[in-house]
Amino acid sequence: MQITEIGQSNTIAxxxxxxxxxxxxxxxVLDAEDGRPWVVNRMIxxxxxxxxxxxxxxxxxxxxxxxxxLKKKHMPRYRLEISTGNEFxxxxxxLDSYHGDLESEELLPRYSIVDNLIIVxxxxxxxxxxxxxxxxxxxxxxxxxxIDFNDPMILGDYQKIHINVIDLQACNCxxxxxxxxxxxxxxxxxxxxxxxxxxxxxxECKFSTLLxxxxxxxxxxxxxxxxxxxxxxxxxxxxxxxxxTILLFFVSWCYNPxxxxxxxxxxxxx
Numbered sequence: 001m002q003i004t005e006i007g008q009s010n011t012i013a014x015x016x017x018x019x020x021x022x023x024x025x026x027x028x029v030l031d032a033e034d035g036r037p038w039v040v041n042r043m044i045x046x047x048x049x050x051x052x053x054x055x056x057x058x059x060x061x062x063x064x065x066x067x068x069x070l071k072k073k074h075m076p077r078y079r080l081e082i083s084t085g086n087e088f089x090x091x092x093x094x095l096d097s098y099h100g101d102l103e104s105e106e107l108l109p110r111y112s113i114v115d116n117l118i119i120v121x122x123x124x125x126x127x128x129x130x131x132x133x134x135x136x137x138x139x140x141x142x143x144x145x146x147i148d149f150n151d152p153m154i155l156g157d158y159q160k161i162h163i164n165v166i167d168l169q170a171c172n173c174x175x176x177x178x179x180x181x182x183x184x185x186x187x188x189x190x191x192x193x194x195x196x197x198x199x200x201x202x203x204e205c206k207f208s209t210l211l212x213x214x215x216x217x218x219x220x221x222x223x224x225x226x227x228x229x230x231x232x233x234x235x236x237x238x239x240x241x242x243x244x245t246i247l248l249f250f251v252s253w254c255y256n257p258x259x260x261x262x263x264x265x266x267x268x269x270x
Contacts, residue, residue, distance in 0.1 A: 042076060042111060042112065042267065043076070043111060043112055043113045043114070043115040043266060043267035044076055044077070044078070044095075044098075044111040044113075044114055044115065044267065045070055045075050045076060045077040045078075045114070045115050045116045045117075045118075045262075045267060046077065046078055046079075046080065046091070046095070046098075046114065046116070046117045046118065047063060047066055047067055047070065047077060047078070047079040047080070047118045047120070048080050048082060048088065048091065048117070048118070048119045048120070048121075049063040049079065049080065049081050049082070049120050049121070050082060050083065050119075050120065050121025050122060050128070050129065050130035050131050050170075051081075051083045051121075051130065051131025051132070053122075058206065058207055059120050059121060059122070061207055061209050062120050062169055062207040062214075062260075063079070063120040063169075065207070065209075065212060065260055066118050066120065066169070066260060066262075067079055069260065069261070069262050070116075070262060073262060073265060075115070075116075075262070075265075075267050076267060078098060078100065082130050082131075083130050083131035083132045083133075084130055084131070084132045084133040085130065085133045085134055085135045086133070087130070088128075088130060088135055089155075089158070092155055092158060092159070093158045093160070095111075095114050095117075095159075095160065095161050095163075096110050096111055096114075096160040096161035097109070097110045097111070110161075111161060112161075113161065113162050113163070113164060113266070113267075114161055114162070114163040114164065115164050115165070115264045115265075115266050115267040116164065116165045116167060116262060116263065116264050117163050117165070117166045117167070118166075118167045118169065119166070119167070119168050119169065119170065120169040120170070121169075121170050122170060122171065123168065123170025123171050123172060123173045123185070124171065124172045124173070124175070124178070125172050125173065125174075125175040125176070125177070125178040125180060125184040125185065126178060126180055126184065126185060127185065128168070128170055128173070128185065129170075135185075136185075155193060156192050156193055159193055159194055161194075162194050162195075162196075163193070163194065163195040163196070164195075164196050164197070164264040164266065165195075165196065165197050165198075165199070165263045165264040166189055166190075166195050166197070166198045166199070167198075167199045167200075167263060168185070168186055168189075168198065168199065168200040168201070169201075169205070169207075169214075170200070170201065170205075171201055171203070171204045171205055172184075172201060172202070172203060172204065173185045173186045173200035173201060174186040174187070174200035174201055174202045174222065174225035174227070174236075175201075175202050175203065175221075176202070182236075184200075185200070186198045186199075186200035186225065186227055187227060187234055187236075189227075190227040190228070190229055190234040191229075191233070191234050195229065196228070196229055197226060197227065197228050197229070197263065197264075198226075198227040198234075199224065199225070199226055199227075199240070199263060200224075200225055200227070201216065201223070201224055201225070202221045202222035202223060202224075202225050202238065203216045203217075203218040203221035203222075203223065204216060204217070204218070205224075205258075207260075211257070212260070213257045213258065213259060213260065214257070214258040214259075214260055215256055215257045215258060216256050216258070217256070219256060222236075222238030222239060223238060223239045223240075223256055223258065224239065224240050224241055224258045225237065225238050225239075225240065226240045240258075241258050241259050241261060
């Protein structure tokens with residue numbers, strides 16, 4: 001033990017990070033941006049909810065059910081009610097450090113990964129409609145757009161954190177029959193952003209509060225579609241999560257039921 005004599009002083013240094021590593025705890029957040037370099041940052045989930053049309057409630061009903069699923073699985077989450085593309089851009093640029101205040105610019109503890117980004121709103125093959133304004137598939141990565149300070153940001157230029165799953169609970173976001181063909185908004189999110197998997201609807205989707213299920217009526221469509229990132233084009237798998245049981249036989253005869261679920265379960269509360 002070193003003894004400090006009266007009138008003398010010693011300096012004690014505590015190592016806050018590994019000098020030989022840019023990411024001491026290996027959580028994906030670089031030490032230069034990590035308030036706790038030795039502590040693995042947790043994952044986070046987001047539920048982003050657009051506006052219903054006047055006198056309707058399908059968006060809120062669907063969002064409420066997904067929020068209950070997240071709660072039952074004890075997954076850390078934030079639910080955000082938005083109505084404009086600008087509000088979505090603000091959140092997008094803060095996905096790595098959002099703690100309940102879109103206006104906050106403080107350096108808060110950062111997350112390692114977004115486990116699930118669930119978006120519930122109206123939509124089409126080319127837009128996510130939040131109520132007042134929308135997000136277009138041309139705003140995801142199109143370098144040919146002549147953007148300036150007043151124009152929407154390109155999402156790919158502002159993504160700061162990896163996303164495991166984007167789940168688009170919005171009509172027709174995986175539809176390939178528009179002028180964009182296969183380059184719908186779900187395809188573009190999966191192909192051009194740092195995301196593993198995107199789920200989206202190839203048709204008009206509905207939510208039943210009676211049976212707690214999603215369903216669609218167009219039997220010729222691909223229903224609920226899964227896009228998975230590959231080294232080239234995203235892999236497209238149609239008609240995922242369809243659930244037909246004896247109990248739902250009559251409903252299945254008229255409609256195509258799809259079981260709502262949280263697709264990535266890597267995060268949990270403490």
